Amino acid sequence: xxKSYQDVISEARVLLQDTxxxxxxxxxxxxxxxxxxxxxxxxxxxxxxCYDLYSANSLEVPELVESSPGAxxxxxxxxxxxxxxxxxxxxxxxxxxxxxxxxxxxxxGRAAMLLNQxxxxxxxx
Amino acid sequence: xxxxxxESIENVLxxxxxxxxxxxxxxxxxECRLAMREFFEKSLAWIVTVENVAIPxxxxxxxxxxxxxxxxxxxxxxxxxxxxTDGYTTLQPLGGVPDKxxxxxSRSYGWYVTSNPDELKLHPYNEGVSGDDLRVTVGLIPxxxxxxxxxxxxxxxxxxFYDAILNGTLSxxxxxxxxxxxxxxxxxxxRHNFLRQIGYYAAQRKKGFNNSQNWxxxxxxxxxxxxxxx
Numbered sequence: 001x002x003k004s005y006q007d008v009i010s011e012a013r014v015l016l017q018d019t020x021x022x023x024x025x026x027x028x029x030x031x032x033x034x035x036x037x038x039x040x041x042x043x044x045x046x047x048x049x050c051y052d053l054y055s056a057n058s059l060e061v062p063e064l065v066e067s068s069p070g071a072x073x074x075x076x077x078x079x080x081x082x083x084x085x086x087x088x089x090x091x092x093x094x095x096x097x098x099x100x101x102x103x104x105x106x107x108x109g110r111a112a113m114l115l116n117q118x119x120x121x122x123x124x125x
Numbered sequence: 126x127x128x129x130x131x132e133s134i135e136n137v138l139x140x141x142x143x144x145x146x147x148x149x150x151x152x153x154x155x156e157c158r159l160a161m162r163e164f165f166e167k168s169l170a171w172i173v174t175v176e177n178v179a180i181p182x183x184x185x186x187x188x189x190x191x192x193x194x195x196x197x198x199x200x201x202x203x204x205x206x207x208x209x210t211d212g213y214t215t216l217q218p219l220g221g222v223p224d225k226x227x228x229x230x231s232r233s234y235g236w237y238v239t240s241n242p243d244e245l246k247l248h249p250y251n252e253g254v255s256g257d258d259l260r261v262t263v264g265l266i267p268x269x270x271x272x273x274x275x276x277x278x279x280x281x282x283x284x285x286f287y288d289a290i291l292n293g294t295l296s297x298x299x300x301x302x303x304x305x306x307x308x309x310x311x312x313x314x315x316r317h318n319f320l321r322q323i324g325y326y327a328a329q330r331k332k333g334f335n336n337s338q339n340w341x342x343x344x345x346x347x348x349x350x351x352x353x354x355x
Contacts, residue, residue: 048149048301052149052151083149122147122305123305124305125146125147
């Protein structure tokens with residue numbers, strides 16, 4: 001079954017040990033915002049990642065929303081539109097960013113490691 | 126070259142993707158198209174003769190098309206005028222618009238390009254209804270809107286020019302900055318090989334792909350026999 005953008009957040013929650021939907025530490029809205037930032041960071045260092053999403057002769061970075069997508073927006077339950085090689089990188093990005101703000105439970109080294117992992121995943125071997 | 130469309134970009138991707146870790150499939154396909162375009166545009170290794178091109182009455186441009194959805198005309202290489210009964214005579218290519226544009230009821234002797242790459246005019250232009258037609262040899266490139274899987278590329282792509290196309294595609298990819306597959310030095314080497322192969326196949330084309338001689342005496346040194354029979 002095809003992965004969706006929402007699955008990035010679901011898998012990040014596993015790494016964050018934040019899977020109890022009755023008492024999420026990180027709201028879905030916050031993690032979705034981080035995923036959007038992650039997509040923009042990805043498009044900056046790997047513009048070809050969004051190659052299949054070119055629209056009207058410009059690079060189109062998906063802007064994900066939880067519901068009621070407007071013009072140029074994509075609902076986050078839609079199929080993951082990038083190549084799967086970037087899925088794991090985005091999971092690391094969302095997890096790393098959440099670790100930075102989740103200071104009650106986090107260790108700074110883990111956040112930095114995850115954000116470096118994001119960069120390594122998309123730029124390195 | 127009779128054209129049989131048996132190949133797709135997918136064929137080329139199978140042999141390039143494994144050498145490009147972290148590459149986006151559609152980006153490789155795009156670079157493959159660009160490499161093919163460059164290869165055929167520079168080498169003119171894909172030529173076809175368009176027969177029975179009508180000669181217009183008056184000073185009108187003639188647009189050459191090979192009437193094939195899978196190709197684009199990239200160069201007009203040779204124009205002959207004549208008919209099936211009398212045979213055909215090669216028209217002289219002119220470097221630009223003649224000093225005086227004029228018409229004639231007898232045959233034109235030259236042609237010049239009015240809009241690169243596929244539009245020409247005759248000099249002097251034809252006046253009245255011509256009993257002749259043109260036989261035009263053109264260079265082709267694959268059309269750009271080819272799909273990944275559709276077999277709309279000629280068989281020569283993998284049969285003959287394959288190494289060149291692979292080298293061209295890989296060199297373009299390796300030249301990308303800051304990617305997992307970036308290898309500028311290897312890219313430069315493959316680019317060098319690619320350009321060398323363009324020259325190799327251009328030379329083959331000039332020899333008609335059958336090692337025929339490709340020269341004639343310069344006009345100033347012409348022999349009596351040549352003066353008499355052209």
